[in-house]
Amino acid sequence: MRLSKTSEYALRVLSYMVNSDQQVFTAKKLVETLDVPDKYLRRLMTDMSKKGFIRSIQGRIGGYVLAKSADTLFLIDVIDAVEGIEKYNGCIMGHDKCSDSNPCSLHKSYIPLRKQELEFLSKTSISTLKDGTIRKF
Amino acid sequence: MRLSKTSEYALRVLSYMVNSDQQVFTAKKLVETLDVPDKYLRRLMTDMSKKGFIRSIQGRIGGYVLAKSADTLFLIDVIDAVEGIEKYNGCIMGHDKCSDSNPCSLHKSYIPLRKQELEFLSKTSISTLKDGTIRKF
DNA sequence: CTTAATTACTACACAGATATAGTATTTTAT
DNA sequence: ATAAAATACTATATCTGTGTAGTAATTAAG
Numbered sequence: 001m002r003l004s005k006t007s008e009y010a011l012r013v014l015s016y017m018v019n020s021d022q023q024v025f026t027a028k029k030l031v032e033t034l035d036v037p038d039k040y041l042r043r044l045m046t047d048m049s050k051k052g053f054i055r056s057i058q059g060r061i062g063g064y065v066l067a068k069s070a071d072t073l074f075l076i077d078v079i080d081a082v083e084g085i086e087k088y089n090g091c092i093m094g095h096d097k098c099s100d101s102n103p104c105s106l107h108k109s110y111i112p113l114r115k116q117e118l119e120f121l122s123k124t125s126i127s128t129l130k131d132g133t134i135r136k137f
Numbered sequence: 138m139r140l141s142k143t144s145e146y147a148l149r150v151l152s153y154m155v156n157s158d159q160q161v162f163t164a165k166k167l168v169e170t171l172d173v174p175d176k177y178l179r180r181l182m183t184d185m186s187k188k189g190f191i192r193s194i195q196g197r198i199g200g201y202v203l204a205k206s207a208d209t210l211f212l213i214d215v216i217d218a219v220e221g222i223e224k225y226n227g228c229i230m231g232h233d234k235c236s237d238s239n240p241c242s243l244h245k246s247y248i249p250l251r252k253q254e255l256e257f258l259s260k261t262s263i264s265t266l267k268d269g270t271i272r273k274f
Numbered sequence: 275c276t277t278a279a280t281t282a283c284t285a286c287a288c289a290g291a292t293a294t295a296g297t298a299t300t301t302t303a304t
Numbered sequence: 305a306t307a308a309a310a311t312a313c314t315a316t317a318t319c320t321g322t323g324t325a326g327t328a329a330t331t332a333a334g
Contacts, residue, residue, distance in 0.1 A: 001138055001254065002224050005322065008231035015230065015242045040323055046282060059331025062280045087139045093152065094145035095274040105152045105266040113257050117138065120250050129242040137232040142292065177293055183312060196301025199310045
């Protein structure tokens with residue numbers, strides 16, 4: 001499972017937010033802490049606020065806050081929003097017509113693994129990331 | 138697990154070769170059969186022959202043949218050769234210093250899955266793809 | 275009101291993966 | 305020898321994800 005940079009950044013942000021006791025986070029603070037390019041992070045935050053994962057507060061004392069209860073936001077939601085989940089649901093050989101009834105030669109051995117991946121993404125919520133640890137990387 | 142197009146193409150070729158009773162395959166034939174761009178496939182075949190997975194035969198009756206016994210060639214070898222395997226071995230959040238002793242907040246839950254993925258790739262040989270079926274997609 | 279500190283928007287730049295085009299080389303058949 | 309059928313090489317084009325730059329809009333403080 002190889003997420004896009006954008007998904008990685010999104011998860012870093014959410015993981016950081018949920019593990020901090022602060023409520024509001026400025027882009028500046030996130031950039032300093034999380035090793036994510038400034039402008040790119042800002043755009044991502046705007047995107048995520050449009051998706052309803054976070055809420056943005058404009059103006060002088062602005063920033064971002066989590067908008068959903070962390071246990072109702074799952075990895076798969078975040079990934080689907082920022083890069084699309086379809087990629088992780090296709091044939092491993094890229095045959096678009098591969099299916100149970102017309103399987104590629106890897107289908108049978110790969111499907112259980114893919115199922116586990118999707119389960120991991122759909123069952124892991126942002127609250128799972130909450131362990132009270134403030135990490136430095 | 139989302140392979141690069143190039144890896145997908147490589148696996149399609151090898152799967153097709155191992156499931157056919159032919160010995161020699163021209164690029165023309167592979168392109169017609171496998172829905173892979175002509176010139177791109179040719180370069181990939183040259184690359185794979187340099188890696189020793191296949192042998193290329195030049196000249197008028199040329200083409201490509203499998204160069205290794207199919208049960209000694211594993212998915213991970215192919216993927217590592219054409220796109221590099223490191224990508225599939227990093228932190229899911231992209232922290233380069235993430236490790237067992239300095240884990241990201243997803244580390245513990247993700248590691249078992251990653252292990253399974255790598256096992257799948259290292260244990261699945263090209264001969265696994267051999268089931269005698271000639272597929273059309 | 276004016277300034278300062280923040281987010282939002284738009285356009286552009288860069289890099290790597292993917293794809294194409296054209297030419298050269300190799301080998302066989304005649 | 306020459307032509308034909310194949311692969312090899314090199315350069316360029318395109319596309320997509322990632323990153324940057326500059327300006328506008330919003331809000332609070334003084």
